[in-house]
Amino acid sequence: MIIVADGSELVLRLEEFIVSAANTTIAKKGAFNLALSGGSLVALLAQSKLAKCLDSDYSRWNIFLADERCVPVSDAESTFGEYCRKMKQFVQETTFPEPFSQGDAGASAREYEALLRRAGVMDLVILGLGPDGHTASLFPPVTPEMLTTENWVEPVYNSPKPPSTRLTMTIPYISQAGLISFVATGSNKIPALKRTSYDRTLPPAVLPKDRVYWFLDGMSASGIQ
Ligand SMILES: O=C1O[C@H](COP(=O)(O)O)[C@@H](O)[C@H](O)[C@H]1O
Numbered sequence: 187m188i189i190v191a192d193g194s195e196l197v198l199r200l201e202e203f204i205v206s207a208a209n210t211t212i213a214k215k216g217a218f219n220l221a222l223s224g225g226s227l228v229a230l231l232a233q234s235k236l237a238k239c240l241d242s243d244y245s246r247w248n249i250f251l252a253d254e255r256c257v258p259v260s261d262a263e264s265t266f267g268e269y270c271r272k273m274k275q276f277v278q279e280t281t282f283p284e285p286f287s288q289g290d291a292g293a294s295a296r297e298y299e300a301l302l303r304r305a306g307v308m309d310l311v312i313l314g315l316g317p318d319g320h321t322a323s324l325f326p327p328v329t330p331e332m333l334t335t336e337n338w339v340e341p342v343y344n345s346p347k348p349p350s351t352r353l354t355m356t357i358p359y360i361s362q363a364g365l366i367s368f369v370a371t372g373s374n375k376i377p378a379l380k381r382t383s384y385d386r387t388l389p390p391a392v393l394p395k396d397r398v399y400w401f402l403d404g405m406s407a408s409g410i411q
Pocket residue numbers: 223224225226227253254255265313314315316317320321322323347
């Protein structure tokens with residue numbers, strides 16, 4: 187668990203972690219598969235040197251979204267749209283496909299899964315934590331189907347957090363990743379953060395703990411110290 191004083195230190199530690207994972211993976215296998223989340227993570231990463239594409243060969247980075255909201259890219263709720271708006275150079279220099287363009291979420295999920303099956307497993311997945319304990323677009327409670335699905339991507343039609351229609355990487359697929367990291371900032375995350383250590387109805391609690399790294403700022407960490 188990496189606990190830092192504030193958001194700017196968190197940005198530095200997170201960028202070091204991501205770039206180091208990327209460079210090690212590229213040296214071993216020539217490419218780096220990274221899944222990113224949306225929400226508050228986009229603004230954090232936009233402050234990092236990733237946004238300026240420093241210190242790595244970004245042409246070898248394949249970026250995927252851990253989840254996406256099914257809205258037009260021009261909508262402020264579109265995660266792909268937010269990365270395009272806030273990290274234009276990063277989106278241009280990496281391979282960063284748009285997971286949802288329009289139409290049916292089920293068909294988009296199958297198309298996105300086909301793309302992921304060509305790419306293989308993720309080397310690193312960066313996840314957020316909602317105040318309700320959700321991560322990606324995996325909302326509590328975890329059901330047996332969420333744990334056993336063979337799909338890598340699924341549509342979500344009834345998200346309790348708007349927008350209601352989404353795509354999400356599944357728990358079994360995220361669990362295959364080489365590394366998984368959670369980023370949680372702010373005191374509104376404290377109750378969910380505490381519950382992830384024991385409450386397996388929360389999706390973060392069922393991911394493989396040996397490969398999970400937490401990045402917390404002073405506010406979110408104050409509830410667990
Ligand atoms: O809706 C979403 O929420 C989570 C958490 O977002 P945050 O703003 O509370 O950090 C995010 O990880 C996910 O990608 C997003 O679609």
